[in-house]
Amino acid sequence: xxxxxxxxLAAAFFLITATVLMVSNLFILRTLELNYLGARExxxxxxxxxxxxxxxxxxxxxxxxxxxxxxxxGAQIQARVLILNNNGRVIIDSFDEPWLVGQVLRHxxxxxxxxxxxxxxxxKVSDAETVLNVAVPVLKDKQVIxxxxxxxxxxxxxxxxxxxxxxxxxVSFLSGLLAALFSLALAGILTRPLNALTRAxxxxxxxxxxxxxxxxxxxxxxxxxQAFNSMAVQLESVDRARRDFVANASHELRSPLASVKxxxxxxxxxxxxxxxVYREYLRDIDSEMDRLNRMVDNLLHLARLEEQSxxxxxxxxxxxxLVDHVTGLMSTLAATKGxxxxxxxxGRPNQSLDRDLIIRVLFNLVDNAIRHTxxxxxxxxxxxxxxxxxxxxxxxxxxxxxxxxxxHIFDRFYRADKARSRATGGTGLGLSIVRQAVTRHGGTIEVxxxxxxxxxxxxxxxxxx
Ligand SMILES: Nc1ncnc2c1ncn2[C@@H]1O[C@H](COP(=O)(O)OP(=O)(O)OP(=O)(O)O)[C@@H](O)[C@H]1O
Ligand SMILES: [Mg+2]
Numbered sequence: 001x002x003x004x005x006x007x008x009l010a011a012a013f014f015l016i017t018a019t020v021l022m023v024s025n026l027f028i029l030r031t032l033e034l035n036y037l038g039a040r041e042x043x044x045x046x047x048x049x050x051x052x053x054x055x056x057x058x059x060x061x062x063x064x065x066x067x068x069x070x071x072x073x074g075a076q077i078q079a080r081v082l083i084l085n086n087n088g089r090v091i092i093d094s095f096d097e098p099w100l101v102g103q104v105l106r107h108x109x110x111x112x113x114x115x116x117x118x119x120x121x122x123x124k125v126s127d128a129e130t131v132l133n134v135a136v137p138v139l140k141d142k143q144v145i146x147x148x149x150x151x152x153x154x155x156x157x158x159x160x161x162x163x164x165x166x167x168x169x170x171v172s173f174l175s176g177l178l179a180a181l182f183s184l185a186l187a188g189i190l191t192r193p194l195n196a197l198t199r200a201x202x203x204x205x206x207x208x209x210x211x212x213x214x215x216x217x218x219x220x221x222x223x224x225x226q227a228f229n230s231m232a233v234q235l236e237s238v239d240r241a242r243r244d245f246v247a248n249a250s251h252e253l254r255s256p257l258a259s260v261k262x263x264x265x266x267x268x269x270x271x272x273x274x275x276x277v278y279r280e281y282l283r284d285i286d287s288e289m290d291r292l293n294r295m296v297d298n299l300l301h302l303a304r305l306e307e308q309s310x311x312x313x314x315x316x317x318x319x320x321x322l323v324d325h326v327t328g329l330m331s332t333l334a335a336t337k338g339x340x341x342x343x344x345x346x347g348r349p350n351q352s353l354d355r356d357l358i359i360r361v362l363f364n365l366v367d368n369a370i371r372h373t374x375x376x377x378x379x380x381x382x383x384x385x386x387x388x389x390x391x392x393x394x395x396x397x398x399x400x401x402x403x404x405x406x407x408h409i410f411d412r413f414y415r416a417d418k419a420r421s422r423a424t425g426g427t428g429l430g431l432s433i434v435r436q437a438v439t440r441h442g443g444t445i446e447v448x449x450x451x452x453x454x455x456x457x458x459x460x461x462x463x464x465x
Contacts, residue, residue, distance in 0.1 A: 018175070036157045040152065048134050051070065052139075066092050067096075077150070079152040088106060114147055115144070119135050128155065131152060193217065295427045313355075319385060322362070357440075360437065364434050372398040373397060373399070381393075410435045413427070414431075443459055
C-alpha cells in the first residue's frame with residue numbers, strides 16, 4: 001500500500017506524542033498514589049500511637065474502657081481500631097464484631113509491631129475496597145505487651161486517582177490528535193516542493209527540458225530545488241549544443257557534397273571532348289572528397305574523445321623525441337611555404353602521455369601555425385617539463401587571430417576567416433580535437449595573439465610522479 005509522507009509523519013507524531021504522554025502520566029499517577037498513601041499512613045501511625053499511649057495501662061486486658069477508647073477514637077478518625085495482645089490475638093474491635101475478637105492476626109505489619117517496630121500494609125479486601133493497615137506496638141517498661149492496629153478504607157484515594165487517570169488519558173489523546181494535525185500541516189509544507197519537483201521531472205522526462213522549480217527555501221529542499229534548476233539549465237544547454245552540432249555538421253558536409261554534385265553534373269551535361277577539362281574536374285572532385293573524408297574522420301575522432309569512458313592509451317614518452325617527431329612530419333610543409341620551423345625541449349624527458357593523441361595535438365597546432373604564417377615567418381615548438389606541469393608551446397609570427405574570434409576558435413566548425421579557411425580546406429574541427437585531448441589529459445590550453453604579429457598556444461598538462 002502506498003502511504004504518503006504526510007500520513008506517515010502524522011501517524012508518527014501521533015504515536016510519539018501519545019506514548020510520551022502516557023508514560024509520563026503513568027509515572028505521575030504512581031507518584032500521586034505513593035504520596036496520598038504515604039500521607040494516610042503517617043496520619044494513622046500517629047493515631048495508632050496516640051491510642052497505644054493513652055491506653056497503655058489497661059489496654060491489653062480487654063476491659064470495657066479500652067473498648068470505648070477504641071470505639072470513640074475510631075469513630076473520630078473514621079477507622080476501625082483493633083487492639084491485640086502480644087500473641088497477635090484480637091482483644092478489642094471498635095466495630096464490635098464478635099467474630100474477629102479472639103482471632104490471631106498474622107499480617108506482616110502485626111508481626112512487625114509485635115517485634116517492636118511499627119508497620120503498615122495495603123490489603124485488597126475486594127475489587128472495590130482496599131484498606132490500609134497500620135500497626136504499632138504497645139509498650140510497658142520497654143516490653144511489647146500488645147499492638148494497636150488501625151484499619152482505614154483508602155477507596156477514596158483510588159477513586160481520586162481513577163478520576164485523574166481518566167482526565168489524563170483524554171488529554172493525551174487530544175494532544176496526540178493535535179500533534180497529528182500539526183504534522184499533517186507541516187508535512188504539507190515539506191512535500192509541496194517535492195511534489196512540484198516530481199511534476200517538473202515528469203515533464204522533463206516527456207521531453208520538455210525548459211523546467212524550473214521555485215527554490216527560495218533556505219533549507220535542504222531549497223538546495224534540492226537549486227540543484228535541480230542548475231541541472232535543468234545544464235541539460236538544456238547540452239541539448240541545444242547537440243542540436244547546433246547536428247545542424248552545423250549537416251551544413252558543413254553539405255557544401256563539399258554540393259560541389260561534387262555540381263562538378264559531376266556539368267561533366268555529364270557538357271559534350272566536352274577535351275580530356276584536360278575532364279582531368280581538372282576530376283581533380284576538383286577528388287579534393288572535395290578528401291575534404292569530406294577529413295571532416296568525417298575528425299568528427300569520428302572527436303566523438304571517440306568525448307566518450308569519457310573510452311580510456312586513453314597512456315605510455316611513457318620521451319618529450320624531446322615527441323617534439324622531434326612532429327617537427328619532422330611538418331618540415332616539408334614548412335619548407336614549401338618558406339617558413340623556419342624551430343624546436344626546443346627541456347626538463348626530465350620521460351612523461352606518461354597518450355602518445356598518438358599528443359602528436360595529433362601538436363600536429364594540429366603546428367599545421368594551423370604554418371597555414372596562418374606568411375612566407376619568411378617562423379614557427380616554434382617548445383616543451384618544458386617542470387615540477388608540476390608539462391608545458392607545450394607553439395608560437396608563430398603569422399597573421400594572428402582577431403580578438404573577437406579568440407573565444408570561439410575552439411568551437412566546432414569555427415573558422416576565423418571563413419572564406420579563406422574553406423579555400424585552404426580546413427574543417428574547423430582541429431582545435432576542438434586539440435582542446436578535448438588536452439582536457440582528457442587533465443590539462444588546460446590557452447591562446448594569446450597579437451593580430452598582424454604573432455600567435456602563441458600554450459598547453460599545460462599535470463606531471464605525474
Ligand atoms: N596559429 C594561428 N594563427 C591564426 N589563426 C589561427 C591559428 N590557429 C587557428 N587559427 C584560426 O582558428 C580557426 C580554427 O582552427 P581549427 O584548427 O579548429 O580549424 P581549421 O584549421 O580551419 O581546420 P582543420 O584544423 O580541421 O584543418 C582557424 O580557421 C583559424 O581561423
Ligand atoms: Mg587546424
